[in-house]
Amino acid sequence: MRMKLLRFLMCVALLCRVSFAADGKLEALEESAFKQAAALVDPSLVRIETVGGLEQVGEVTLGTGPTSGVVVTEDGFVISSSFNFVSKPASILVTLADGRRFPAKLIASDKLKLLTLLKVEATGLTVAKPASREGVKVGQWALAL
Missing domain, CATH: 1.20.5 (Single alpha-helices involved in coiled-coils or other helix-helix interfaces)
Structure with missing residues (x-):
């Protein structure tokens, strides 16, 4: 036993x-x-820094810090979350994955989806390839960068 x-x-x-x-x-x-x-997507990711347009509480200036975006066209259109653009920054600087930096213009904002479209004067950029709707299923893992 x-x-x-x-x-x-x-x-x-x-x-x-x-x-x-x-x-x-x-x-x-x-x-x-x-x-x-x-x-795969790293070449199409950008860093976005905003200057000016910051809110102030008393004597303290509140900054939102840098954010990120995704290149959506080869000629310089970038999509980002609208949160860093609510205070209407005076200037926007975009840093590409290869280290090049460009001033950006705010082109449009979608208030329902909270997305902002920016434009940098650059060409030949690497565009992120979106997933097909048919290939995405409920419960499937996703990666946010």
Whole structure:
């Protein structure tokens, strides 16, 4: 009886070890997939900095900090969240993935979707490829960059 219990416990321990090893492999595969996905869109991501138009509470000026955007056309149109543009900044500076910097103009804002369209005077930019609607399913993982 004692020997059977010992064998059972050894099998359980072995199965747990195999399970943990499989989890480690799965985590490595997931991490690799996320890195590959990020590398695909990285050239189309931009950093956006705003200057001026900041709100003030008492003597303290509130800044919103930099935000990000996505290149949507090769000739310099960029979409970003509208949150950093609510206070109507005096100037907008966009830094591309390759390090080049351009002043940007605010072209339009969608108040319902909270998106802002910017324009930089640049050409040959890398455009993010959107996912097809048919390929996106409820419950599927998504990666926000």
